[in-house]
Amino acid sequence: MPGNADVDADRKASFQREALPHMDAVYRFALRLSASPDQAQDLVQDTFLRAYRSWDQYTPGTQCKSWLFTICRNLYLRQRERGQRHDEIVTANAPVGQASEGGVNPLWSAVEGSDPEGEFFGSIVDAEVLTAIDALPEEYRTAVVLSDVEGMSYDEIAAMLDVPVGTVKSRLFRGRRRLQKVLYDYAVEMGYLAAATSEGGVRDPHG
């Protein structure tokens, strides 16, 4: 049909301009979802092919990265549904102990005497931080990645996950607390940080 070639060229150009620059972001999001470089590559490929086919459904000027992440996550969830049980979801809903959503961060109280500004976080190598993120239940992991890595707002995350803003905040709270605990334990184990005693904090003997 006449004109189709022009339409295709325009589409291709706008897709390359708006969607493709997010490839690194989609890749690292896919990596966090799947925890497997091979699966992440497949997810990225499927995400962009699907996005390209439905490019007409994307509203120009809206958050293209969120739109791509949504496609990527839906593909991942569908694959996971086919592949395994919902054991991760069960874990996510299990009680997490003392984490009530108010008051002072108990972990901060533990380092108050030795490292109140959390410098130990900066001593932990990236690979170890990523391992800790990947060990979180999927619901917490996704919220933490979208907020803390990608800088998305509560509203954007809520829209993407199709949950209320309060749920996003709760998942972020719980996810961050778990992650902080894992990183703290690692830092103590590695000697970056002296373990707190019942007396309060312990001074770093090297500092």
Place this chain on the structure above:
Amino acid sequence: MSLLYDYLDGELEGVSLERVKAHFEACRMCYPHLRFEEAFRAAIQRAGRGEKAPADLKAHLLELLESTSAES
């Protein structure tokens, strides 16, 4: 605590942002707590943003897109 995260997550604006910010920066309890959460955030962000899509994946995808036509 919830305010602290709202603040760090950039969810406050206007008068409440100014008031909360002024408090966190002046309060002896809150300030290190804020720095602690910021240090945590910085570590997560640095690690999370460190990975790039492999070059061959990018090249492969570009090729695929060239040969794919939309909404057939």
